[in-house]
Every structure is written in structure tokens, then in C-alpha cells.
Amino acid sequence: MxxxxxxxxSYPKPKEVQDAVLATFNGPLVHASRTGLEREDDDIIYLCRSRLADLFNIDDPLQIVFTSGSTEALNLAIKGLPLEGSNVVISAIEHNSVIRPVKTLEKEGKISVSIVKCDKNGYIEPQQFAEAIRDDTRAVIVNHCSNVTGVVLDIKEIAKIAHAAGAYIIVDASQSAGAVPINCSDWEIDMLAFTGHKSLFGMQGIGGLYVRKGIDLKPLKVGGTGVLSEILLQPEGFPIHYEAGTLNTPGIVSLYAGVQFILQTxxxxxxxxxxxxxxxxxxxxxxxxxxxxxxxxxxxxxxxxxxxxxxxxxxxxxxxxxxxxxxxxxxxxxxxxxxxxxxxxxxxxxxxxxxxxxxxxxxxxxxxxxxxxxxxxxxxx
Ligand SMILES: Cc1ncc(COP(=O)(O)O)c(C=O)c1O
CATH class of the missing domain: 3.90.1150.10 (Aspartate Aminotransferase, domain 1)
Structure with missing residues (x-):
């Protein structure tokens, strides 16, 4: 074949990823973060955040929240921001994991959606986003790399334009993560959604959302965190506020090995x-x-x-x-x-x-x- x-x-996965996932069956999957010790160097959960932060140039690895993939990450970003009553700008190269959440909010009468056109290869000049932004635009949500044509947009310029208008920039990096350089700090990205099973060489069912410090985001779900159990509301702070429930540890292990493979190669x-x-x-x-x-x-x-x-x-x-x-x-x-x-x-x-x-x-x-x-x-x- x-x-x-x-x-x-992606198929095949690097041998290192296969070996790392198989090794998760060799012992119980309890990890330091659920005892409140996530900064320990031998905690695979923290190490995975840390390697992702290296790959995406993120200052603080704890600003990365694990999700089941880009779809959940984008839902968290879009539904977590206080967007009600505002306009949201998206592009013609978006995936349904952006289109459907914003169109659902639009149908519920909560937001309006503007769509920026692309050329015959999917490319969009950054200036086209400036032309689409309105006074009430609060977020620009854009696909870094089209899953159809593979076209790559200039996120740094688009982010500048969004910020100049007082809007957040949310980037769908599903196709670009592990395929194209990404620099969250330099490009001043507010939120970056990624999925583990494409160019990052991880398993299906793992991904994440990077959220810039200071952004007020509502969690998609609340529940057990393994620590601070005496608190009856979801504990505050990153990443725990957004990671209710048992994490997908085998997925995180695979993602760690996949990102390590990319950084080493x-x-x-x-x-x-x-x-x-x-x-x-x-x-x-x-x-x-x-x-x-x-x-x-x-x-x-x-x-x-x-x-x-x-x-x-x-x-x-x-x-x-x-x-x-x-x-x-x-x-x-x-x-x-x-x-x-x-x-x-x-x-x-x-x-x-x-x-x-x-x-x-x-x-x-x-x-x-x-x-x-x-x-x-x-x-x-
Ligand atoms: C551009 C883009 N966005 C979002 C997604 C959704 O990723 P996932 O299904 O892993 O959540 C994909 C996957 O095909 C994609 O290509």
C-alpha cells in the first residue's frame, strides 16, 4: 500500500512513538501531575507540554491545555471566549471544526460571522482580514494551513491586524503543527489549536490548545482533577481549570514521542x-x-x-x-x-x-x- x-x-508513526505507546502497558498510568507535582522533570505530561512549547515557541508550557484534538480545542476557544453580541471573522479555508461552532453560535443569535474570500489556491492576503474586520469584531479565527490545498497563511501579519482592531487571533494549526514553523510568542498568537495525529506523529484522540496568559476563557467541561478535591468548583489556573477528567495519557505519551522525533530530526x-x-x-x-x-x-x-x-x-x-x-x-x-x-x-x-x-x-x-x-x-x- x-x-x-x-x-x-499520519501513517506510519515513527518507531519511537510506537515503542513509547507500547511501554505505557508496562506499568500503571498514574502520573505526578495528578498529585500536584507537574513541574517534576520526569513527569511525561509536563515533558510533553514542554516539548510542544519548544516546537511552538511558547513561554510557559502550562499555558497548553490537552484536549482530544483540534475540534475540542477550537470548541473550547470559540465557546470559552465572551463573544456574545460580537462579530467573528473567519476565512474561506476553514475546516468544519471552526465553521460549525461559529455557525451554531450565529444560528442561536449570539454572534455574526464574516467570511474572508480566498484565491484559486486558497491564499488570502493579510490585508483582506483588515477589510473584513468591523467595529464589533472580537475574534479572528483562521486556519494556518489549508487541509485541502496545503496553502499557508501569514499568521504574524493577520495577528497584527486583528490586534490593531482589538480582536483576538485564534489559529487552527491542525495541518501546520509539525509541518510548518510556528512561533506563538513572536507572532503574538492568542490561542493555537493543534491535533496530535497528523504531522505531530501522535495517536488519534490527543491534541491541545495554547492560550496566551491573561485570556479569560470559560472551560468546556468541569469535573475531577485528582488534586484540590475539597474545592466544590473547578480549581482555577492553567491547565487544571480546563482539564477535568482523566487525561489521555497514552495519547500524551505518543505526542511527546512524536514531537521529540520532530525536534531531534x-x-x-x-x-x-x-x-x-x-x-x-x-x-x-x-x-x-x-x-x-x-x-x-x-x-x-x-x-x-x-x-x-x-x-x-x-x-x-x-x-x-x-x-x-x-x-x-x-x-x-x-x-x-x-x-x-x-x-x-x-x-x-x-x-x-x-x-x-x-x-x-x-x-x-x-x-x-x-x-x-x-x-x-x-x-x-
Ligand atoms: C484544518 C483542520 N482543522 C481541524 C481539524 C480537526 O482535527 P481533529 O479531527 O483531530 O479534531 C482537521 C482535521 O482533519 C483539520 O485538517
Whole structure:
């Protein structure tokens, strides 16, 4: 099997991640943080926050809250802020994990939502956010990297624009975390949502939200914390105020090992490998008149190759790739319906091939040869 669906979930995971998760079965999963000693150096929960803080340049690791993934992190950010009566700006490249929470609040009459348009690759100039912001805009929520085309936005500039208007900047880093440099301190990000199972090489069901110090956020859930049990309300302070219930320790262990792998390998090396594969994809398929490509040559994570074969719906291409060539891609709308009209791909969406650090050049050539063969299939009139 050639796996090119890493934007959905990464496979394979580094050996270090597999070993670390297996080792969690070797003893009871009780940890220091639940005895109030999270700063201990051998506490895997704190170590994981700490490595994430290194990767995202966050000053205080305890400002990172663990969640089940980006979806929960984004729900926490969006529902936790006092946004009632305000306007929220999002973009056309958002995933449903942003669109649905804000659209639900809009339907309940609590907020209004403005959507910033993108170009035919998904790119949005920072200035377009300035034009969309209104006097009552209190938050700009933006996807750092499109899960459809792989386009990457200039978060530092967008954050400056949001702050100049007195709005929070909330970043969906689901696709960019572990794939593109992220600098929460320098870019002055207010909240950053990430998920563990994509380019961070962790398991499904773990992710988190970084929250800048001083932001008043309501928790999504309250309950047991393992410490301060005598208090009848959720204990204050980060991260405990937001982490009710037993944490997903195996997930956190996997995330720690995944982030360690990235830091030890070097993000630059990972990006360079993917850039080389991206170059092959464009060299082999870029000029093919039977293929429409939606991924950009610049402002890119080099991780997604988003395309259609002219005269075929994406599902047909995905089916042939899987059944005839044993190549796994993703087809359809990719949970990002707002981008469709800008790419000109309504109603069927696109085919997305997403490689990883573990994808080989040979696999990419097999994929491009398969796509070339598919373009020769006689089309329906
Ligand atoms: C851009 C983007 N945002 C949010 C999510 C949601 O992540 P999760 O399902 O891990 O919560 C995804 C996952 O596909 C994504 O690609």
C-alpha cells in the first residue's frame, strides 16, 4: 500500500512513538501531575507540554491545555471566549471544526460571522482580514494551513491586524503543527489549536490548545482533577481549570514521542524532504493538460497535492487509485466546504494526495505514473 492520506492522519508513526505507546502497558498510568507535582522533570505530561512549547515557541508550557484534538480545542476557544453580541471573522479555508461552532453560535443569535474570500489556491492576503474586520469584531479565527490545498497563511501579519482592531487571533494549526514553523510568542498568537495525529506523529484522540496568559476563557467541561478535591468548583489556573477528567495519557505519551522525533530530526529536514517530493509531483504532473491542480507553488506546506483529473469526479479517481494501484488518497470536500467555489470544484471537491516525511520518492513516482494512466481512461461524454 502507498499511503498518501497523511493530512487526514499520519501513517506510519515513527518507531519511537510506537515503542513509547507500547511501554505505557508496562506499568500503571498514574502520573505526578495528578498529585500536584507537574513541574517534576520526569513527569511525561509536563515533558510533553514542554516539548510542544519548544516546537511552538511558547513561554510557559502550562499555558497548553490537552484536549482530544483540534475540534475540542477550537470548541473550547470559540465557546470559552465572551463573544456574545460580537462579530467573528473567519476565512474561506476553514475546516468544519471552526465553521460549525461559529455557525451554531450565529444560528442561536449570539454572534455574526464574516467570511474572508480566498484565491484559486486558497491564499488570502493579510490585508483582506483588515477589510473584513468591523467595529464589533472580537475574534479572528483562521486556519494556518489549508487541509485541502496545503496553502499557508501569514499568521504574524493577520495577528497584527486583528490586534490593531482589538480582536483576538485564534489559529487552527491542525495541518501546520509539525509541518510548518510556528512561533506563538513572536507572532503574538492568542490561542493555537493543534491535533496530535497528523504531522505531530501522535495517536488519534490527543491534541491541545495554547492560550496566551491573561485570556479569560470559560472551560468546556468541569469535573475531577485528582488534586484540590475539597474545592466544590473547578480549581482555577492553567491547565487544571480546563482539564477535568482523566487525561489521555497514552495519547500524551505518543505526542511527546512524536514531537521529540520532530525536534531531534529537525523541522527543516522534514520540510526539505516534503519539498523535494512536492517538486517531483509538479514536475511530473504540473504540465499535464488532463489534470487541474489546486495546490500552490508558493505559500505552501509542501504536504498536499490537491487536484482533479478532467472529466472524472474525484471519487472515481480515488477508487481507481485504491483498487488498481493500492494507493490511498482522500477525495471529496475534506470537511472544508467554503473553499469549493474559489477552487471551482463544486459540488464534488478534489482528490488530495498528502505525503509525509516517511513517503519515498519511489512511492511518489508510482503515484504520478498511476495518475497519468488514469488520465488515459476514456471519459463519459
Ligand atoms: C484544518 C483542520 N482543522 C481541524 C481539524 C480537526 O482535527 P481533529 O479531527 O483531530 O479534531 C482537521 C482535521 O482533519 C483539520 O485538517
Amino acid at each position: 502507498i499511503y498518501l492520506n497523511n493530512a487526514a492522519t 529537525g523541522l527543516d529536514k522534514i520540510i526539505e524532504h516534503k519539498r523535494k517530493l512536492y517538486e517531483i509531483l509538479f514536475n511530473e504532473l504540473g504540465d499535464n493538460p488532463d489534470i487541474e491542480i489546486y495546490s500552490p507553488l508558493k505559500h505552501t506546506s509542501y504536504s498536499n497535492f490537491c487536484f482533479n483529473v478532467k472529466g472524472m469526479v474525484p471519487e472515481e479517481v480515488g477508487y481507481v487509485l485504491e483498487v488498481s494501484f493500492d494507493i490511498w488518497v482522500r477525495t471529496g470536500l475534506h470537511c472544508a466546504p467554503l473553499i469549493l467555489p474559489f477552487l471551482g470544484v463544486e459540488p464534488w471537491g478534489t482528490v488530495r494526495a498528502s505525503h509525509s516525511y516517511f513517503t519515498t520518492e519511489e512511492e511518489i513516482y508510482k503515484f504520478t505514473e498511476a495518475v497519468k494512466k488514469i488520465t488515459t481512461i476514456p471519459k463519459r461524454k
